[in-house]
Structures are given as C-alpha cells and as structure tokens.
Amino acid sequence: MDDKDTCTPTSCDSCNHTFTPSPENKRGLRVTLTRAEMKMPEIQELAELLVKIASDGALEYEELQALTEWLNNHNRLEIAGVKYLIDVMLQICADGVISEQEVWEVQLAIERVLPKEFRSQIIEARKAQYYSQPATAAQLDLIEKLTNSRPADLTRRQASEILDGVFNATTNRQIMFLRFWDKEELASNGRHEVSAWMDAFIEDDPARWAAWTIFKAESGDDGSQRDPSCVPVGIGPKYLVKVSASREELLRYQFQRREWWRHNAWRE
Numbered sequence: 207m208d209d210k211d212t213c214t215p216t217s218c219d220s221c222n223h224t225f226t227p228s229p230e231n232k233r234g235l236r237v238t239l240t241r242a243e244m245k246m247p248e249i250q251e252l253a254e255l256l257v258k259i260a261s262d263g264a265l266e267y268e269e270l271q272a273l274t275e276w277l278n279n280h281n282r283l284e285i286a287g288v289k290y291l292i293d294v295m296l297q298i299c300a301d302g303v304i305s306e307q308e309v310w311e312v313q314l315a316i317e318r319v320l321p322k323e324f325r326s327q328i329i330e331a332r333k334a335q336y337y338s339q340p341a342t343a344a345q346l347d348l349i350e351k352l353t354n355s356r357p358a359d360l361t362r363r364q365a366s367e368i369l370d371g372v373f374n375a376t377t378n379r380q381i382m383f384l385r386f387w388d389k390e391e392l393a394s395n396g397r398h399e400v401s402a403w404m405d406a407f408i409e410d411d412p413a414r415w416a417a418w419t420i421f422k423a424e425s426g427d428d429g430s431q432r433d434p435s436c437v438p439v440g441i442g443p444k445y446l447v448k449v450s451a452s453r454e455e456l457l458r459y460q461f462q463r464r465e466w467w468r469h470n471a472w473r474e
Contacts, residue, residue, distance in 0.1 A: 236286055237286050237287045237289075237290035237318055237319055238287065238318065238319060238320070238321060238322075239252075239253065239285075239287045239319060239320065239321050240321075241321075243285055243287070244321065246285075248280055248283060249285065249287075249288075251276075252276060252280070252287075252288070253320060253321075253324065255272065255273065255276055256273075256316045256319065256320055256324075257320070257324050257328070259272060259273060259316075260313060260316045260317070260320075260328045260331075260332075261327070261328055261331060262331055262335065263313070263328070263330075263331035263332035263333070263334055263335030263336070264313075264332075264335045265309050265312055265313050267304070270304070270309070270312065273291070273295070273312075274295060277291055277292050277295060287319040290315065290318070290319060291315060291316075291319060294311065294312060294315040295312070298311060298312065313332055316328070317329055317332070336362060337361060337362045337363035337366070338361055338362070338363065339361065339362050340359075340360070340361060340362070341360040341361060341362050341364065341365035342362065342365070345360075345362065345365035345366070345369065346360070346365065348369060349365060349368055349369060349372075352369075352372050353368075353372065373397075374396040374397050374398060375396070375397060376393045376394075376395070376396060376397050376400050377397060378432040378433070378434055379429075379432070380393070380397065380400045380401070380404070381393050381434040382431070382434045382436070382437045383404060383418060383437075384400070385434055385437040385438070385439050385440075386418055386421065386437050386438075386440075386441060386442045387407070387414070387440070387442040388439055388440035388442070389403075390439065413446055413449045414442065414446070416449040417442055417445035417446045417448065417449050418442070418445070420445050420448050420449065421437075421441070421442075421445050
C-alpha cells in the first residue's frame with residue numbers, strides 16, 4: 207500500500223475538518239510522551255495544546271478542530287503518542303459524526319498521552335465534569351428499584367452516593383445478629399464493616415454462632431425473617447449457657463456455621 211492510499215483524508219461533518227492520517231500509524235506502542243520527547247519544541251507545543259483543551263474536563267468541538275489541525279500539520283512525526291492520537295481521531299471521524307461518547311474517548315486518549323505531571327489535574331477535572339452532569343436513566347432506574355422512589359434533579363455524583371449508601375447499608379439480618387449480642391451501635395458502620403466484625407466475633411468464639419443458631423431454631427426463624435425487632439436486645443449471653451461445651455457439639459455447630467455462610471443466608 208503506497209502513501210497515496212494510506213493518506214486518504216477523512217472528512218468529519220461534526221468538526222467540519224478534514225483529517226489526514228499518518229502513513230505509518232501503528233498500535234501496541236507506549237504512547238505516553240517521554241522526557242526526551244518533551245524536550246522537542248513540537249512536542250512541547252502539543253503538550254501545551256492538550257493541557258489547554260482538556261484542563262476543564264470537557265472537550266468542545268472547536269478544541270477538537272485545534273487538535274486535528276495540529277495533528278494534520280505534524281502527522282509525519284515519529285512519535286508514538288502523536289500516532290496514537292491520529293489513530294483515535296481517525297476512528298471517531300470515520301463515520302463523519304462525532305458522538306458524545308467519542309468526545310469522551312478523545313479526552314481519555316489525551317490523558318493517556320500526557321506525562322503524569324500534567325495528567326493528574328486533568329483527570330480530576332474530567333471526573334468533576336462527569337459527576338456534575340444529570341444522573342443517568344440507568345442510575346435513576348436502579349434507585350427507583352431499590353428505594354421505591356425516583357428523586358428529581360440529581361447529579362451523577364448524588365445518584366452514585368445514594369446507590370453507594372443503599373448497597374453498603376447494614377442488612378436487616380445483620381442488625382438482628384447485632385441486637386442478639388447488644389451491639390446495635392455497630393449498624394451505622396455499614397454492611398462490609400459489620401460483616402468483618404461478625405467474622406472476627408464468631409471466629410473468636412464459635413459458641414456464639416451456636417447460641418445464635420439455637421435462638422433461631424427456638425424462634426422459628428428459617429432465615430427468611432427480616433424484622434430486627436423480633437430479636438430481643440442482648441439475649442445472646444443467655445443462649446451461650448445452652449451451648450454444650452463438648453468438642454463434638456462445637457464441631458457440629460462450626461460445620462453448620464460454615465455451611466450457612468457458604469450460602470450467604472445471613473448476609474441477605
């Protein structure tokens with residue numbers, strides 16, 4: 207394939223610009239600009255341009271035009287980062303239309319090319335821009351499914367925080383166990399921390415799980431009970447005295463505990 211074939215311009219209706227590819231555009235190379243490359247006047251100019259257009263975390267079409275023009279004027283540079291940006295621009299301009307997702311891909315490509323000292327600030331700006339946008343339909347649908355409500359005027363960050371709170375909320379089954387041992391104050395720590403505490407608490411004395419198992423059997427709880435109020439606060443020690451100290455029974459309770467955990471019944 208000759209230069210004439212590989213350098214066929216690509217026109218993009220979105221950015222109103224014609225993009226000319228490099229004849230030797232290769233993938234699989236390190237694309238972050240190196241220290242040696244950053245000493246080149248042309249690459250210093252590119253880095254300044256990339257920082258300028260990406261520093262607010264949101265690329266505009268005019269900024270894409272500026273990047274495309276620079277790449278067209280320097281498409282013969284034997285720099286992996288330049289060739290990578292050319293490759294990205296060729297892909298997003300291929301159909302003549304640049305979508306919002308493709309603009310986002312250019313933003314990520316710029317972050318990949320820039321050295322670390324420039325990249326960190328741009329990444330933070332991009333995240334801030336992303337999370338300040340209105341919540342997505344997928345986020346709102348999931349919130350509605352989990353909470354039976356659909357809040358209005360949420361940002362992506364606010365929706366994400368709501369979902370994090372829901373998914374990390376201590377479960378009713380965990381609260382029941384905490385009430386049993388008079389440890390309800392731990393419920394505010396969240397699901398994962400409560401789970402870690404339960405593991406350590408029972409590992410320290412397997413008879414505690416045996417006591418909990420006896421209580422559930424006596425109260426008719428088959429694992430489907432979800433009302434914490436059905437568990438009297440602090441009754442756990444009374445059930446400890448019902449646990450036989452024999453090694454055989456403790457081993458049986460340990461096996462039962464492991465089987466229960468294996469099916470995650472108490473975590474539901």
